[in-house]
Amino acid sequence: MSDGAVEREESRTRGQFSAERTKAYVDAVVAIAMTLLILPLMESVAEAAGKELSASEWLGEHWSQIISFVLSFFIIALFWIRHHQLFADVEAVSNTLLWITVLWMLTIVWIPVSTAMTGQLETGRVVEALYIGSMIATCLCMIVTRRYLRRHPELHEVEPESMRRGMLVDLSMGILYAVALVLAMIVPQVGYFGLFVLLFVRTLANVLERSPIAR
Known part of the structure; x- marks a missing residue:
């Protein structure tokens, strides 16, 4: 048995949590959050049926809500993929790591709430801050998770280079979400279109990799 395997076995005997159960619980929470995104649209369909509106009339009234649903669905999916890829090599979960998770x-279960706000409340700086701000918070939690795992190699088998690269991508996402938030605050016409800056995540990560911050 390798030294790392021995350390992980000892960790389990010290009352740490099963990584598999934690992963399964995270998957369930994410699945519920993604499902909750559709509920406001389901309610609006029922209301439209009660008013005898046509499908085209419903689409015309709720197009912004539909866009925010699709956007949030894929954003949560992206966050889950990042988290799933990291935890695939986590073999023990300490109390601290559990609470970070x-x-x-x-932050994930808040996204359906902020999404409902964007579709049903008047768009404004507060709504945009709550929506985009929740994504910044998710990125920060991922960065904290990676930093913690990097300091506790006995919990995982993530390669150092993979951990470093993942940290740069998460940092890049957080920076670009912050840029999108600033754009939404100072240029109201931009709104949620500022989130398209996320297309430059890999580019920014490559830039950060060559900077002193990556060393």
Whole structure:
């Protein structure tokens, strides 16, 4: 048995949590959050049927809500993929790591609420801050998770280079979400279109990789 395997076995005997159960719980929470995104649209369909509106009339009234649903669905999916890829090599979960993961899940389950706000409330700086700000919080939780795992190699088998690269991508996402938020605050016409800056995540990560921050 390798030294790392021995350390992980000892970790389990010290009352740490099963990584597999934690991963399954995270998957369930994310699945529920993604499902909750559709509920406001389901309610609006029922209301439209009660008013005898046509499908085209419903689409015309709720197009912005539909766009925010699709956008949030793929954003949560992206966050889950990043988290799933990281935890695939996590073999033990300490109390601290568990609570960091709980905070990450909190930011995920908030996204359906902020999405409902964007579709049903008047768009404004507060709504945009709550929506985009929740994504910044998710990125910060991922960065904290990676930093913690990097300091506790006994919990995982993630390669150092993979951990470093993942950290740069998460940092890049957080920076670009912050840029999108600033754009939404100072240029109201931009709104949520500022989120398209996320297309430059890989580019920014490559830039950061060549900077002192990556060393």
